[in-house]
Amino acid sequence: MLRVGLLGAGRIGQVHAVNIAGHALSELVAVSDFHAPAAKSLAAQYGADVKSSEEILADPSIDAVLIATPTDTHSDLIEAAVAAGKGVLCEKPVDLSLARAKACLAATDGATKPIMIGFNRRFDPNFSALQRAAAQGEIGKAELLSVTSFDPAPPPVDYVKVSGGLFRDMMIHDFDMANFLMRDTPISISAVGSAIIDPAIGAAGDVDTAVVTMTYGDGRIAVIKNSRRAAYGYDQRVELLGSEGLLAADNMLENTVSKSTKAGVTGAKPEHFFLERYQKAYVAEWQAFIDAMLNGAPVPVSLEDGVMALAMAEAATRSASVGRTVLLSEIV
Amino acid sequence: MLRVGLLGAGRIGQVHAVNIAGHALSELVAVSDFHAPAAKSLAAQYGADVKSSEEILADPSIDAVLIATPTDTHSDLIEAAVAAGKGVLCEKPVDLSLARAKACLAATDGATKPIMIGFNRRFDPNFSALQRAAAQGEIGKAELLSVTSFDPAPPPVDYVKVSGGLFRDMMIHDFDMANFLMRDTPISISAVGSAIIDPAIGAAGDVDTAVVTMTYGDGRIAVIKNSRRAAYGYDQRVELLGSEGLLAADNMLENTVSKSTKAGVTGAKPEHFFLERYQKAYVAEWQAFIDAMLNGAPVPVSLEDGVMALAMAEAATRSASVGRTVLLSEIV
Amino acid sequence: MLRVGLLGAGRIGQVHAVNIAGHALSELVAVSDFHAPAAKSLAAQYGADVKSSEEILADPSIDAVLIATPTDTHSDLIEAAVAAGKGVLCEKPVDLSLARAKACLAATDGATKPIMIGFNRRFDPNFSALQRAAAQGEIGKAELLSVTSFDPAPPPVDYVKVSGGLFRDMMIHDFDMANFLMRDTPISISAVGSAIIDPAIGAAGDVDTAVVTMTYGDGRIAVIKNSRRAAYGYDQRVELLGSEGLLAADNMLENTVSKSTKAGVTGAKPEHFFLERYQKAYVAEWQAFIDAMLNGAPVPVSLEDGVMALAMAEAATRSASVGRTVLLSEIV
Amino acid sequence: MLRVGLLGAGRIGQVHAVNIAGHALSELVAVSDFHAPAAKSLAAQYGADVKSSEEILADPSIDAVLIATPTDTHSDLIEAAVAAGKGVLCEKPVDLSLARAKACLAATDGATKPIMIGFNRRFDPNFSALQRAAAQGEIGKAELLSVTSFDPAPPPVDYVKVSGGLFRDMMIHDFDMANFLMRDTPISISAVGSAIIDPAIGAAGDVDTAVVTMTYGDGRIAVIKNSRRAAYGYDQRVELLGSEGLLAADNMLENTVSKSTKAGVTGAKPEHFFLERYQKAYVAEWQAFIDAMLNGAPVPVSLEDGVMALAMAEAATRSASVGRTVLLSEIV
Structure with missing residues (x-):
């Protein structure tokens, strides 16, 4: 115990x-x-x-x-x-x-x-199934990763001010997801961002909408899209194109009911936010920690992983600020 | 030519x-x-x-x-x-x-x-793909067929009066579909029907909503659902359960666009009616007739097929009327 | 407490x-x-x-x-x-x-x-959302209900022998679902069944595949399809056609990952069986009992409901056996 | 005539x-x-x-x-x-x-x-429906566009050598799509590309996998992903995030049949290539030209549009080559 x-x-x-x-x-x-x-x-x-x-x-x-x-x-x-x-x-x-x-x-x-960092999304049943399928070569060699990660609504500006900015606060999850799925770290990072949802976020020196493109030593490419607002809920999707196909993890929906009327066919929205969407991920994350503590299993997300995601956020922040591609080697 | x-x-x-x-x-x-x-x-x-x-x-x-x-x-x-x-x-x-x-x-x-009867739905790319997959044993031995066939709106009562009734006029397509997919004719037919959409249809002695269950000599079962009204369009679906899986042909939609908002995720409706939904089927039907006429290919839907579907409609009409299962052998 | x-x-x-x-x-x-x-x-x-x-x-x-x-x-x-x-x-x-x-x-x-019967499916988030939508008139007046309920694999014949038969043991859930969604009991029940999956089930006097059609006093119709075997998992779906549209509750899938390759686009199977599929339903069922016990809330599934579903199973068993439609009034 | x-x-x-x-x-x-x-x-x-x-x-x-x-x-x-x-x-x-x-x-x-340029994708029923919905404000103000455009297989290297490169030959369609959907041209373009599918393409000085990020004067962002190879067919999708929701146009599939077995649920692949996918688009494109010629309707894709897409391709080519963001004003 x-x-x-x-x-x-x-x-x-x-x-x-x-x-x-x-x-x-x-x-x-x-x-x-x-x-x-x-x-x-x-x-x-x-x-x-x-x-x-x-x-x-x-x-x-x-x-x-x-x-x-x-x-x-x-x-x-x-x-x-x-x-x-x-x-x-x-x-x-x-x-x-x-x-x-x-x-x-x-x-x-x-x-x-064990020291483990709580990147809960690695434990999501969907993303972990996708990662296993990719690691087992089900789509051949991975070539192009695309991560879509939108929050339902922007946080208060007071939170934004102390958050470290979108890249360190929000996209850091997606940087870790890229590391998890690509099983390598990128060599270059190029970021654009915009405060298009809430001008107050821009006034606080941050962005609320951003796209980051990353390249890897072997020519692979990854792209991450973040928005602080998706009116329909928490949009969390991943696509990985490989030499033999595509793996895609779609949103989890609130239910499976559809309604077909004159107005079209309407289905449920994505699970609203991280508490609902990642409920099973938090359970699995805790299980992994238990396994590491009690059974000596390897730590699935190490402190090094946490530091690396932060370095990528730092590179993206700099790229968005100076308007050029930043090498990760400039940062780490 | x-x-x-x-x-x-x-x-x-x-x-x-x-x-x-x-x-x-x-x-x-x-x-x-x-x-x-x-x-x-x-x-x-x-x-x-x-x-x-x-x-x-x-x-x-x-x-x-x-x-x-x-x-x-x-x-x-x-x-x-x-x-x-x-x-x-x-x-x-x-x-x-x-x-x-x-x-x-x-x-x-x-x-x-060649004499060929125009059961166009056999030539629908979706239903014909399903039929081929079933015939090739992709789901093992077929066991339970389910046909959903709803029109967008009921016809005028004047049409209903001369139509021969829902079973001969509308469900006859689905009887032929069952013969096409099950590659046999049933031994018993049991029907219920109701004039729940338009009382005038009932007053004309017909039904507008009906379910028919059929059994086959080897124990297989088929069920057909008909409605004269689907507010969302022309609903044409088939499901075939076999010993190793399920084949399902879903509706064709007007387009692939979805809209996700606070109200949910809304997609397009099914193609509105038979002209749109079965456009490709009519082309393929004509090609099949050309092949029979010019190349001596076998007629894919024979006059016998047309007579058999009519006999099944006759049995269903009688079953719905007298409230008991009717053997096809009583009719043919 | x-x-x-x-x-x-x-x-x-x-x-x-x-x-x-x-x-x-x-x-x-x-x-x-x-x-x-x-x-x-x-x-x-x-x-x-x-x-x-x-x-x-x-x-x-x-x-x-x-x-x-x-x-x-x-x-x-x-x-x-x-x-x-x-x-x-x-x-x-x-x-x-x-x-x-x-x-x-x-x-x-x-x-x-409170005396409450454990028809857990009423508490499934999908079916209860569908029921609420129907009760709120979102598709107008209900007309035609279709329940698909397939188990992943047939039980041992020893279980079948003491189970009371498919209608009392398995379809009883679907009878209650019909009562839940149609908010009325049928007047007539017509059943066909077949032992097509496992002849030993037939030798034991039971069926493993069955279809039941029910009619209501106001002309509505319901159809239930049961199979003891679905190679792809636990298939639990409901469709309700109304005057203004269709409500459909689809299966819950094991995950949201799809794989697109030369072979097609492959997604996850339905949750394997009732423990997985109805996990949330059991939680909600217990919550409802707590509410009834501690807060005096009405019992959502009464002993009467349990008796009624049993009567419908009895009628279906008789109909399948004698080959004619059975009035529920003959049974109750 | x-x-x-x-x-x-x-x-x-x-x-x-x-x-x-x-x-x-x-x-x-x-x-x-x-x-x-x-x-x-x-x-x-x-x-x-x-x-x-x-x-x-x-x-x-x-x-x-x-x-x-x-x-x-x-x-x-x-x-x-x-x-x-x-x-x-x-x-x-x-x-x-x-x-x-x-x-x-x-x-x-x-x-x-009339002089009209054949950007056929504007006439695709899916993309044009999406464009209309966006233009009518159905998702509020557009903020983030994402275009996915993968060919089924790379062209011969001999073609690549005279093609002008991926950005001018292939992505030019997507630049025009961005102009069509965003109803404005970007101010900056940042591109990365890689010859990861076929080294011979790299030896010919071109790339086969690329991502372009574009920013607009009002803060909007667009991202385009191209790959010369998708083992599963022609992948043509668009997503547009707005202040009130998301519009997405998904692939058109070869048929609507799904097969559920132990191995999962398998559906059809996307239409294989442009002849199949854009068949209706070519018909609609010709109709638009007829309307312009015979009825004086405005030309929906002008020569200016063609020149602008080429300028964007030029900017992307330069960006990928020199490794920095390129302003469109440097090019035009």
Whole structure:
């Protein structure tokens, strides 16, 4: 039985709490949050204790921590947890500063317990099925990847201001998806972005619509499209063209009902947002962490993976800003 | 070059005229219609002569006739055309009277030129692909057939009154489809029907919504659903369950555009009615007749097929009327 | 907090145990099974006690029982549970004997706690969305219902022999679905069946493929297709044609990945069987029972509903056997 | 009746010949081709005369010419046809040299008869439906366009060498599609390309896989993906994200049949190549030219449109070559 402390009782912490408590091999024993009522409420729901982060890390009976705190605390908490000998599952991104993230990677070199980054989409049944099919050569050699990733609605501008920008905050998921599916990192990154949805996002120095093109050493190409707004819901699709065919993962819909009338044939929208769409992914992600902690399975998303996605976000940010292709080697 | 006379210049005659005139190996040389202006207008469009049916049948330069006249003239015209040594493609049904149709079959026994009945749906690219896949054993042994066939809107009651009823007028297509796909005729037929769309249809002694279940000697089952009204268009689908899988032919849509908004994901409706949906089928049907006439290919839909579909319609009409299963052997 | 005893620790009992234990407002406190190790293992998993059915019914601290025992014990246990003042959620069917089921209904008249029958499919998000849309008039007046319900593979013949037959064991779900969607019971039932998949099923006096047509007092028609085998998985679909359109609930697929190659475009199969397909339905079913027990909400599937579905199965069995349409009034 | 001369009797000339001859308001009177047997054969099929291009242009009884000759003759023939007072429908591209195309545009300024460029995809029922829906504001304000355009198989390298390269030869269709759908031209173009399918294409100085990102003055973004090979057929899709939703035009499939087996659910491939996929588009294109010639309707694809698409191809070629974003203003 894995005894787990949860650092952060916000929205994403709550998602993880369900899975930690619901798994037959793990137990949620403590919850911390700088906002005390949040920790208290979540702890009560699962019969866990309310503690500070420091208390959780100091508790020798706790085997692992799930870090779901604000981004600027991730690196410090990862380092502290490793120093305390605990396994770590940390939400993305590792940090907004690539330098800090790289320092965290260096500081945790030699960690004896798993460190895993929460790129949940790798665990989505659709994307993981696509990845397996590609890895098994079902479409021959991969050549051209296309990732479509639209949020249902833009976040508040106050969030945007501290988010690190679309490339680090939102597209970082898609950079990791590209790394997952292409099984390599690109050599060049070219980005364009626009604040076309909400001028206030532009005024805050960010974009809300962006396209990134990446090239690989062997000539492969990947393209990522992001929009902060899709009126019809959370649009999460992937297409991979190979020498022998195309693999495509389509959206999951709210239901399978269609209505045919004079107005046409209407079906359900995509699952609204990440809580619904990636519910099974979060369960599978936790299972993978359990496997790594209890069975010594390899960590499917390493801290290095987290740092690499951040480096790609950094390159894209720079490319969109200066208007030229940026080599990843300029960044890493 | 096949020289063709067209008997009947109404809606369905016009459909055939395009294909006769447009085929590289056939020529539309004469058109007849009891309504003279219709014949004149259609003949002018294709540079054909206006003649009476008698004149067409008496013209030794004409190789074949396409019979697209009112149903109650079909049997007489088939017999006369055969007597005149002409090939025949006759619209369905052969007759409303099974006895008359059987007499026509007997009278034309020994015909030296092809006689073909216009069950156009056998030539639909979708249904014919399904039939081929089934015949090639792609789903193992067929077990359960389901035919969905809904018209966009009910015909006028005046038409209904002379139509022979839904089973002879509309479902006769689906009986032939069942014979085509199951490659056998059923032993029993059980029908229910209702005038739920238009009470006037009920007052005229007919139904507008009906379900027929048929059983075969080897235990297979088929079910046909008919409705005179589908607000969204012409619904023409087939499903065949076999020991190793399911074959399904879905509707053809007006286009492939979808629109995703807050209201859901909306796609195009099915092609509106038979002219659009079965356009390619009419072309392929004419090609098959050309092949039979010019190359001695077997007739894909024989006069016997036309009589058998009519017998099944007769059985269904009786079953719906008396409320019990009717054996096809009671009818044929 | 609802304290629940589970009677029956077999496959379906285990499905319910997860939901009982996982719900914030219910607790699995005791498990019984005539096969002691099954009860012991399941109880251990959820920290519940192992007890006999009698002990559970006699325990005043237990508020409700979930009956997941063999069918021939259902009626007795329902009556005993009602006598003990407990709420009841009982798996389908109520009984294989319509007389016994009706006696149970009479005996429990005046029960003060909810009695609910486990027709789980009413709680499927797809079928319930379709039902709501129809009830709200989105396709006008319903006219023609079509239910497709195929199992992935036939059960062992030993199971078939004690199952009560396809109509009582399998199609009973679809009879209830028809009642749910048509919001009325039919007046006549006509059935055909065949043992085409497995001759041993025929030798046992049952069928494995069947079609039932039902008519309603207002002229509406429903058709149900059942097969014990669909090589591609669990095929569970519904279509309802109305005066203004068609509502259709399609299968849920294992994932959304498609592969396009020279061989065509291949997508995932339907969810394999009821545990996967109806996982959310079982959760929602339990929620509905909680609402009835704790909040006084109406019972969405009553014991009367269970008796009615059984009566329809009885009529279908008779119709298939004697080869004529059977009026429901002959049975009820 | 429009009397038409066809210049060029190759594959694409044959496509047009069918439509010219089949239209009630046009007549194919003469065919020219530098390869005499090709002209002879095609002319014989439609009862047209074989003539030289010069003879066709000099024939006062001919109203219009369709130019389907090799690209390097287009500009000269357009100019000569305009000088001869004939209407012109010319295949794409106008020229491989932007300078020559611009000179052609200047030289034909003041032409009194329609000059139309054959960007056939604008007339595809799917893309034109999408364009209308977007223009009518059905998804609010357009923001992000994505065009997927894959050929089934790469052309011979000998063709590639004289083609002008992927951007001028293949993607030029998609540049025009972007202009059609975005109803504006971009300000910047950024391209990457790779010879990943066939190294010989790379050795010939061209690419076979490419992605182009374009930005517009108002912040909108478009991305085009091209591949010379899609093992599953001709992949032609468009997606347009707007402030209120998404419009998507999907592939047209060979048929609507699906097969569900243990191996999954398999459907038909996309129509194989442009002759099948764009059959209706060529018919509609010819109708549009007829309307322009006979009814004075506006030319839906002007010579200016042809020149603009070529300029975009030029910009993309340069961008891919020098590795930076190119402003369209640098080119035009």
